[in-house]
Amino acid sequence: MAIDDRTRILVPLILRLALVGAVVGAAYGYLTTTAAGAAGSYGVERGALIGGFVSAVLTSFNVFALQAPIGEPLRRAPFLLHLGLKSLVYLAVFLFSLAAGQWLVPIPSAPGVRIGLGDILFFVAVSFVINFLLDVNSLLGQNVLLSFVTGRYFRPRVEQRVFLIIDMKNSTAAAERLGEVDFHRLLNRFVSDLTGPLVTQKGQIHKYVGDELIVTWPLAAGVKDARCLRACFGAIQKLADLGPSYEREFGLRVDFRAGLHCGPVVVGEMGTIKKEIALLGDTLNTAARIVDACRDAAEPVLASAALLSQLTIPPGIAARALGPIQLRGKKSPAELFALQATAPIGSWAA
Numbered sequence: 001m002a003i004d005d006r007t008r009i010l011v012p013l014i015l016r017l018a019l020v021g022a023v024v025g026a027a028y029g030y031l032t033t034t035a036a037g038a039a040g041s042y043g044v045e046r047g048a049l050i051g052g053f054v055s056a057v058l059t060s061f062n063v064f065a066l067q068a069p070i071g072e073p074l075r076r077a078p079f080l081l082h083l084g085l086k087s088l089v090y091l092a093v094f095l096f097s098l099a100a101g102q103w104l105v106p107i108p109s110a111p112g113v114r115i116g117l118g119d120i121l122f123f124v125a126v127s128f129v130i131n132f133l134l135d136v137n138s139l140l141g142q143n144v145l146l147s148f149v150t151g152r153y154f155r156p157r158v159e160q161r162v163f164l165i166i167d168m169k170n171s172t173a174a175a176e177r178l179g180e181v182d183f184h185r186l187l188n189r190f191v192s193d194l195t196g197p198l199v200t201q202k203g204q205i206h207k208y209v210g211d212e213l214i215v216t217w218p219l220a221a222g223v224k225d226a227r228c229l230r231a232c233f234g235a236i237q238k239l240a241d242l243g244p245s246y247e248r249e250f251g252l253r254v255d256f257r258a259g260l261h262c263g264p265v266v267v268g269e270m271g272t273i274k275k276e277i278a279l280l281g282d283t284l285n286t287a288a289r290i291v292d293a294c295r296d297a298a299e300p301v302l303a304s305a306a307l308l309s310q311l312t313i314p315p316g317i318a319a320r321a322l323g324p325i326q327l328r329g330k331k332s333p334a335e336l337f338a339l340q341a342t343a344p345i346g347s348w349a350a
Contacts, residue, residue, distance in 0.1 A: 014063070018056035025051020033107075042107045050101040057093050075192070083128075083135050090127035095120065142204045144277055148269070153277050156268030161279070162222030162307065163262065163287040164203065164215040164232055166194065167294075169255045171211040178250060186250050187211060193242055197234030201227040206279060212291075216279065219262055223311035232258050232301060233317065233341050259290030260303040260339075262310060286334065289327035293336065297322060305335035316343035 029047020065071050074085055095115060102113045137145040147153055168174075168190060175183040191213055198205060203215040203222075215231065222228040235256075239246075243253040263283030270278040290302050303319070313319055318340050324333035 014056055014059045017059045018052045021055025022048040022052030025049070025054075042105055046101045046105040046107075049105060050097045053100065054093060054097045057097075058090060061089065061093075079135065079139075083131050086131045086135075087124075087127040090131060091120075091123055094123040094127065098123075141206065141277075142199070147277055148275070153268045156266050158264050159267050160219035161262065161265050161267075161283065162217040162219055162228045162260070163284060164198075164228055164258060164260050165287050165291045166213040166215070166232075166235065166256045166258045167291050168211040169257055174250075174252060174254075177252070182250065186246075186254070189246075189249075190239075190254055193238055194235045197238050198231045201231035201234065203228070203231045214284075219310070222262065223307075226311045226314045226317075228260055228307070229303075229311070229314065229317055229339065232260065232339075236300075236341070255300070257291060257294035257299075258301045259287050259292075259294060260301070260307050261287040261290055262304070262307040286327065286330065289330060290334070290336065292328055293325055297325070297336075297338065299338040301339040302336050303339055305337065308337055316341060318342045 025047035026044045027047070028051070029043035029045070031043075032047075033043025066074060074082060077085065098115060098119065099113045102115075106112070133145070137143075140148075168187070171183075171187075174186060178186060190211075191208060194213065195205065198213075198215050203217055206214045206216045208214075216222075217228060235258075239254055239256070246253050261283060263281070263286070265279045265281035265283050267277060267279050270276055286304070290304060294300060294302050299322075302322075308319060319337040320340070322336045322338055325336045326333045
């Protein structure tokens with residue numbers, strides 16, 4: 001997705017979170033000033049200013065700076081280093097916001113900027129806890145930590161989902177050529193580079209299976225504005241744009257085949273020592289078989305009629321009916337469509 005489209009999607013998010021931060025900050029400021037016996041609205045005004053600024057800056061940092069090329073070293077840093085550096089950034093923003101709030105909204109009984117050791121220690125702890133939770137959530141997967149905490153999938157439930165399964169082409173030949181260690185680097189970069197286009201379209205990266213990515217959306221979210229299609233073709237464009245970089249680093253370019261499908265799956269917690277949110281059902285199996293059919297049909301992207309009937313195909317993507325296709329291991333043939341970009345799709349890549 002180009003920067004203009006990316007901004008169009010993310011700026012409203014930043015503004016909403018800034019408003020939430022301002023409301024929370026105002027409430028906190030009111031409570032603290034009331035508890036201290038101070039009169040006036042200074043605490044509310046100062047709290048709203050600090051909360052809104054902190055939310056806006058840190059959200060912008062996470063969705064723009066951290067996802068931009070300049071943020072790549074931090075994204076790829078080991079867990080503890082990543083956690084420590086991000087915590088320092090958060091601490092700096094917290095302390096600057098506190099100082100700015102005290103300067104812009106002074107309280108007559110306590111003018112000037114006053115930041116004590118207690119304030120610093122408090123914000124160090126807050127910065128660490130917030131980033132630890134964010135990084136653990138990243139390790140588990142999008143929204144997985146929240147699902148475990150709330151017990152949303154403690155009892156299995158059926159959900160309607162969209163699936164996009166991406167399979168790297170010629171991975172066996174690449175592994176033989178590069179060797180195991182360098183192929184791991186290639187595969188890690190492959191999935192990292194695809195993350196931006198997929199997540200920008202609100203896709204949830206469910207699992208890495210060898211050289212495959214399984215991406216999912218709740219049905220309503222995946223078909224809205226054809227996000228699942230935009231994510232797929234945005235990822236294709238991203239790899240095309242990065243082709244020269246892959247050639248310099250690995251001596252080859254990478255590409256993938258992809259299958260899209262939708263339908264019901266059972267979602268629930270699985271495991272004891274190692275837990276995960278598992279997605280099971282014929283829909284996911286069919287999506288995997290559609291990826292296999294890409295190879296047989298010599299088509300890079302195939303989508304089921306069941307999915308395409310749920311959305312409006314955006315301009316720049318053409319769908320060509322292939323008719324009923326017998327998928328491996330399935331009793332009944334599936335109506336499949338080959339998808340192809342017919343216009344420049346740079347505006348879809350993150």
